[in-house]
Amino acid sequence: xxxxxxxxxxxxxxxxxxxxxxxxxxxxxxxxxxxxxxxxxxxxxxxxxxxxxxxxxxxxxxxxxxxxxxxxxxxxxxxxxxxxxxxxxxxxxxxxxxxxxxxxxxxxxxxxxxxxxxxxxxxxxxxxxxxxxxxxxxxxxxxxxxxxxxxxxxxxxxxxxxxxxxxxxxxxxxxxxxxxxxxxxxxxxxxxxxxxxxxxxxxxxxxxxxxxxxxxxxxxxxxxxxxxxxxxxxxxxxxxxxxxxxxxxxxxxxxxxxxxxxxxxxxxxxxxxxxxxxxxxxxxxxxxxxxxxxxxxxxxxxxxxxxxxxxxxxxxxxxxxxxxxxxxxxxxxxxxxxxxxxxxxxxxxxxxxxxxxxxxxxxxxxxxxxxxxxxxxxxxxxxxxxxxxxxxxxxxxxxxxxxxxxxxxxxxxxxxxxxxxxxxxxxxxxxxxxxxxxxxxxxxxxxxxxxxxxxxxxxxxxxxxxxxxxxxxxxxxxxxxxxxxxxxxxxxxxxxxxxxxxxxxxxxxxxxxxxxxxxxxxxxxxxxxxxxxxxxxxxxxxxxxxxxxxxxxxxxxxxxxxxxxxxxxxxxxxxxxxxxxxxxxxxxxxxxxxxxxxxxxxxxxxxxxxxxxxxxxxxxxxxxxxxxxxxxxxxxxx
Ligand code: 2B7
Numbered sequence: 125x126x127x128x129x130x131x132x133x134x135x136x137x138x139x140x141x142x143x144x145x146x147x148x149x150x151x152x153x154x155x156x157x158x159x160x161x162x163x164x165x166x167x168x169x170x171x172x173x174x175x176x177x178x179x180x181x182x183x184x185x186x187x188x189x190x191x192x193x194x195x196x197x198x199x200x201x202x203x204x205x206x207x208x209x210x211x212x213x214x215x216x217x218x219x220x221x222x223x224x225x226x227x228x229x230x231x232x233x234x235x236x237x238x239x240x241x242x243x244x245x246x247x248x249x250x251x252x253x254x255x256x257x258x259x260x261x262x263x264x265x266x267x268x269x270x271x272x273x274x275x276x277x278x279x280x281x282x283x284x285x286x287x288x289x290x291x292x293x294x295x296x297x298x299x300x301x302x303x304x305x306x307x308x309x310x311x312x313x314x315x316x317x318x319x320x321x322x323x324x325x326x327x328x329x330x331x332x333x334x335x336x337x338x339x340x341x342x343x344x345x346x347x348x349x350x351x352x353x354x355x356x357x358x359x360x361x362x363x364x365x366x367x368x369x370x371x372x373x374x375x376x377x378x379x380x381x382x383x384x385x386x387x388x389x390x391x392x393x394x395x396x397x398x399x400x401x402x403x404x405x406x407x408x409x410x411x412x413x414x415x416x417x418x419x420x421x422x423x424x425x426x427x428x429x430x431x432x433x434x435x436x437x438x439x440x441x442x443x444x445x446x447x448x449x450x451x452x453x454x455x456x457x458x459x460x461x462x463x464x465x466x467x468x469x470x471x472x473x474x475x476x477x478x479x480x481x482x483x484x485x486x487x488x489x490x491x492x493x494x495x496x497x498x499x500x501x502x503x504x505x506x507x508x509x510x511x512x513x514x515x516x517x518x519x520x521x522x523x524x525x526x527x528x529x530x531x532x533x534x535x536x537x538x539x540x541x542x543x544x545x546x547x548x549x550x551x552x553x554x555x556x557x558x559x560x561x562x563x564x565x566x567x568x569x570x571x572x573x574x575x576x577x578x579x580x581x582x583x584x585x586x587x588x589x590x591x592x593x594x595x596x597x598x599x600x601x602x603x604x605x606x607x608x609x610x611x612x613x614x615x616x617x618x619x620x621x622x623x624x625x626x627x628x629x630x631x632x633x634x635x636x637x638x639x640x641x642x643x644x645x646x647x648x649x650x651x652x653x654x655x656x657x658x659x660x661x662x663x664x665x666x667x668x669x670x671x672x673x674x675x676x677x678x679x680x681x682x683x684x685x686x687x688x689x690x691x692x693x694x695x696x697x698x699x700x701x702x703x704x705x706x707x708x709x710x711x712x713x714x715x716x717x718x719x720x721x722x723x724x725x726x727x728x729x730x731x732x733x734x735x736x737x738x739x740x741x742x743x744x745x746x747x748x749x750x751x752x753x754x755x756x757x758x759x760x761x762x
Contacts, residue, residue: 140220140271143247147298150244159299160308162248165241166194166290171316171393173198174323179287184313185328186304191251193291200258200286203277211277213254213263217246218271245292246271248299252292257283270295301676306332311728314338318347319393319445344376344443351441355380355581358439358497359490362483366475369467372447373475375406377440379494383501383583384641385437388727389444391463392453397724398648400456400463402446405472407433413480418495421488434606435498435505444472461724508584509607533599534559536568542616546599547655547711548572550622550631554698554706558621561703562711568615570599575631579638593638600643610645618646619718621655621710623697636721647723654719657698657710663691671709673717 143150151161163184170182179197186192202212210218220243246252247270254277256263262281268274294302306329313325317338324339340346345361358379365374389396389403396402414436418424424431446468454464484491532555536544546568549555555571562569577590584605587593597604602612620635622628632654639652646652658671660678664685672678695701701709710716 140218140243140247143220143244144270144298147248151248154299156301156305156308159294159301159304160312162245162292162294163192163194163304163309164312165245166192166292167313167316169242170194170196170198170288171320171323173288174320175393180322181324181326183326183328184309185330186306186309187291187330189293190302190304191291191293192304193289195287195289197285197287200256200288201254203256203258203261203263211265213256213265213277214273217242217252217254217265217267218273219243220247242290243271245290248295249292250295252290255280255289255291257285257287260284306334310336310338315347315395316393318344318350318443319390344374344445347443348376348378348441351386352378352380355382355441357381358493359487362480364476364479364483366479368471368474370449370452371465371468371471373402373472374445375442375472375476377442379497380439380441381497382439382581384439384580385434386441387437387444388442389446389463391446391448391468393445395724396455396461396463397722397727398457398459398462401465401467401469402444402463402472405469406442406444406476407437408469409473409476409480410436413477413484414495414498417481417484417491418498421491423492423495423499431495431498431502432505432606435501436494438501439497446472504583504585505606508588508605511588532570532595534562534569536564536566536615538565541614544568544615545617545619546570546615547619547621548596548635549698550574550628551697551699554621554623557698557701557703557706558711561707567711568599570595572631575627576634576638578634579641582641584642587638587642596638597642600646602643604642608643608645610643610649610651613646613651615651617651617653617718619653619655621657621698623699624657624659624695625697628697639721640723640727644723647721650720650722652721654721655710656717656719657695657701657706659695661693661695661705663693664688671715 147154147158151158151165167182167184170179173179173196174182176198178199181197183195184192185195201216204212206212206215208215246267249267249270251266251268252271253264253266260282261279262283263277264275264280265273265277266275296302306327310327313327314336317323317325318340321343322339322341324337326335326337328335345363348361358381361376361378363374363376365372367373387399387403387406389399389406391400391402411431411433415424415430418431446463448465448468452465452467456462456464538544544566547558547562547570549558549569549571552571552573555569558569558571572592576592577586579587579593582590587597587604599614600618601614602609618639620632622631636647636652639646656673658673659675660672661669662672662681662685663669670681672681698706698710708715
């Protein structure tokens with residue numbers, strides 16, 4: 125693409141101090157998630173270059189000094205003088221909101237901060253270096269301590285190549301943690317590679333000497349194959365694409381013999397975690413086309429026998445990827461993860477309806493197999509609903525239910541359900557402590573015996589047959605699956621409380637997967653939490669005890685204490701704390717720290733289940749090593 129673009133097309137707006145003052149405004153948070161946001165901001169610029177047709181290789185390196193570098197083979201940032209009197213790279217990297225005039229130049233952007241993020245990263249870095257190959261030369265500049273230029277742009281060599289390399293070290297004064305996670309970066313880059321057909325993204329970890337390279341010539345089709353790798357599939361991946369109203373629609377879908385539905389959507393290569401109009405359009409088309417086919421082929425008769433959306437989505441894995449022009453792009457919701465653009469609904473509906481109808485007519489055997497599965501889903505759903513209703517209404521059912529619950533559940537006495545909390549506690553002994561010392565009015569305790577069932581491939585019937593999960597279902601009392609109604613929940617908060625060790629995070633993942641699959645609105649409405657028990661206690665004097673949540677905090681506190689004597693205790697599990705200690709540190713709303721589980725975390729948990737439950741011992745070990753401290757963001761502090 126020929127672009128009219130020169131050094132003066134960069135606008136100058138603001139200084140970098142603002143970013144250091146309120147980092148959250150620019151990168152969301154200063155925890156692990158915020159830290160990785162820095163990488164995404166830089167990589168986004170490389171991706172933009174690649175999308176525009178310049179450079180099909182991007183490399184991310186984690187260096188031994190804790191810095192991260194990103195290298196692309198694009199055109200290289202322009203290195204001439206900007207009208208402000210500074211070299212253009214200095215403007216891009218040290219002036220907030222320095223970006224090209226995208227609309228006028230037709231420069232496509234991948235989303236996020238619209239390519240203006242590199243100055244934000246600079247502002248939050250101990251150092252940032254840029255090396256640019258362009259016009260036969262190699263140019264270099266360096267900033268330190270939040271974006272102060274310490275080496276002005278200068279030519280340091282010659283090269284026939286072109287491209288940009290940015291290396292930065294996050295400022296520990298800004299971030300709670302500055303250790304990048306190799307797996308987090310790999311996961312995200314693999315996802316990007318699926319969306320950017322034919323572009324290679326390599327991730328190198330120089331600290332632990334490992335590397336991975338992602339390149340997918342068949343794009344989202346391979347994404348679906350990857351997601352379904354451990355499942356039995358009913359047909360080859362179906363790829364549907366088309367353009368309507370300037371919206372480019374691409375869908376890759378494949379049915380498996382499982383009960384789970386997995387729809388992931390993207391708009392301009394940014395994941396829409398909360399769905400939106402495009403997903404609505406897809407679901408509407410899917411339900412209509414399958415019902416039409418079933419009726420016209422005599423598989424169902426009459427109105428009552430229509431298939432529900434959930435029936436035709438059972439076992440479906442699907443990626444929806446849209447390209448929407450900036451001028452009609454609209455995101456909604458608190459985290460802007462939901463597509464608003466109304467035209468996207470009709471565009472996806474039209475493209476999918478037409479192509480899916482043709483596919484089904486041309487592949488009757490596959491169509492019949494999928495529809496038989498949907499019909500079984502409908503029967504199972506109706507049977508489960510009837511069974512639930514019967515259990516709710518009949519006295520026998522009620523007693524039965526009561527009996528199951530009374531054995532284990534310590535109920536809360538309060539009638540104000542919204543303010544009641546259900547603690548799912550790992551182990552009977554910790555459960556006992558929690559029962560004996562809790563706020564009886566508002567806190568209910570349900571002890572769990574070790575690992576719960578892996579629900580990755582479970583149906584509603586399997587849940588009814590599993591004592592532990594059935595107890596959870598009955599305790600919450602709002603049904604499961606399609607019949608789940610979060611407004612009926614007996615608790616405003618459901619809190620998972622496990623040991624702070626590998627088994628504990630495993631149980632968390634299993635439970636989150638269960639809620640994600642069978643009570644998703646509970647997560648969508650922010651009602652699922654993880655309790656964070658302390659790792660240590662320090663006694664600095666008689667009766668003066670403080671609790672420490674992380675290893676980093678311990679290091680800090682030890683430094684502060686210097687030579688002063690203290691007694692250190694490490695808690696290996698919840699059971700090692702006294703009942704009052706457990707309450708004070710982990711359950712009491714006064715001191716506790718709860719992690720609110722969001723949908724993104726939950727879908728990650730579901731994905732990780734493959735790794736955790738699969739046969740791949742090495743993968744599992746690696747995952748656990750990386751995630752013993754669990755990567756869910758602490759975005760809820762009470
Ligand atoms: C909006 C700003 C940030 N930019 C360019 C051109 C190429 C280019 C960049 C980049 C991250 C880590 C390595 C355009 C765009 C600035 O203007 S930024 N490549 N890569 C990057 O930052 N990678 C460009 C038109 C003509 N020549 C060069």
